[in-house]
Amino acid sequence: MLAFDGPSGAGKSTAALEALSLLGSRAALVTTDAFATWASPVSWWPELVSGVLEPLAAGRSGSYRRMDWSTGVPRPGARVAVEVPEVLVLEGVSCGRRSVRPLLSLLCWVEGGTEAGRLAAAVARDGEAQRAELRKWQLFERGWFAVDGTRDAAAVRLPGTAGADQPKH
Template identity: 65%
Template sequence: MKAVTELAGRGVRAALVSTDEFATWEEPVSWWPRLETGVLEPLRAGAPGVYRRVDWSSGVPLPGEEIEIDVPDVLVLEGVSSGRARIRPSLSLLVWLDGGSETELLDRGAGRDGEESRAELRRWQLFERGWFAVDGTRTAADHVVHASGP
């Protein structure tokens, strides 16, 4: 599957890579080398990037389809750890999305993924709290966006 689109007919080719396509409950951020070697390094060299998406459709993470990313004009990295200290020197812009309180986020996640995922989502939240504190992601952000609602 190819993952580059044109932005609103403006001739700007953009690609979106979500960390959700790499992360699992057991591997929340340690997958980063796969993103670097499969996507970031090839794109920097002017070559297409390739990665295998994690498929969650069965409720457990399994290897999914292969995604090819042609060299875009703009690459958007989205999700937990996409603004990590290691990549910041290469970023043009870092945006932090404040999605609400931990309780609101947990309820929204369980509503989306099913009540049976609540314990894993809570464990994930606790990991995120520590990750962001150590990494300093929010304080390094160029912009903080406060989102509200579902």
């Protein structure tokens, strides 16, 4: 398993899609966007474990119900099947959480520049109507990552794609 974690708007999806492109048909992608809601940013994890991670570990296909945001309010959507891949790519906030790290082959942290730059990227992606929720999400994830120690646990740190205000290394 390969995980791309980091703050909202950092460029995790872009990095994960690049990895998928390189891995081709040997890989499958599961994103935390399919599970998380404003009210439940990380507590959905047991659904991913029981629906996807455990079946795949046993050599069986898994599945999960994707969150449908088409009305602007999250509700359970279509069921998504996940065939047993050679490499499972996890992408999104909290996918590199402490409880899954022993199972990961690689944890990549995507930096993504400043909070302001990441917020601008997330608003550009999700729409101006989501700005207040995205800002609350940023505050939540700041605390989550500090407690979980995700960034420090990552073997690889990527600069991300949140815009021109990337930190200079």
